[in-house]
Amino acid sequence: MPVEAEEGAPAAALDELKAYLRMEGGAEDALLAGLLRGAAGLCEQFIGQWLIAREARQTVIADGTWRKLAAGPVTAILEVTEAGGGTLPVERYAIDIDARGDGWVKAATDAPVTVRYRAGMAADLNGVPEAIRQGIVRLAAEHHAARMGEAAVPPAAVSALWRPWRRMRLS
Structure with missing residues (x-):
């Protein structure tokens, strides 16, 4: 049966993504925050666990x-x-x-x-394992690059970072 969660998607530190992308200023903060929430949601689906409690x-x-x-x-x-x-x-x-x-x-x-x-794994994204956070930032960066016309291919490094925390459900 479906699970209802309270609102509020987890988001990685915006500053981490901006540093990874070598961006300054706040012109794209809303876009980047959305990309981080999307990447965190994909991470939760991949590992089969909620990140933020x-x-x-x-x-x-x-x-x-x-x-x-x-x-x-x-x-x-x-x-x-x-x-x-x-x-x-x-x-x-x-x-x-x-x-x-x-x-x-x-x-x-x-x-x-x-x-x-x-x-959930932690109270906020700073409490989740570093590899998970790093994968979220990398995936969000890939999504940012794809919006600029580049190929949207998730890096294999992202799944490698997340795989140790993956839980498979057999039915």
Whole structure:
């Protein structure tokens, strides 16, 4: 089932990208910030983890079996509510966050439950591993170059920087 995240896409330090591109001034700051948010979003899709910690809501089937939450790494499971919106009594559900940061919920009710939780690697982009940040900056720089008519080919170095953090989901 889909995960709803609160607004606010993660963005790398604008100064890092401007230094990488050897740019001064603020004429293209809005464009560069958008490119950084896009590159960070692509990074999250590639590695299968959220970079910046934020709140999520997810509806899960409550059939008494353990259900894995979609976003990760999970840092806190905040609330489990019934379909009607009322908080589910604690004795009617169980929660767990495993060593990999996967969140799990088990509930036995007549209807699906909604889980509110926080997930993400760090509070801000300065807290994520340097290789991930470097890959985001490089990808944003590639997108900037592509808008000027150059070939839009993501560098292999970006996936090499991100690959150690990649989580694959087998279904």
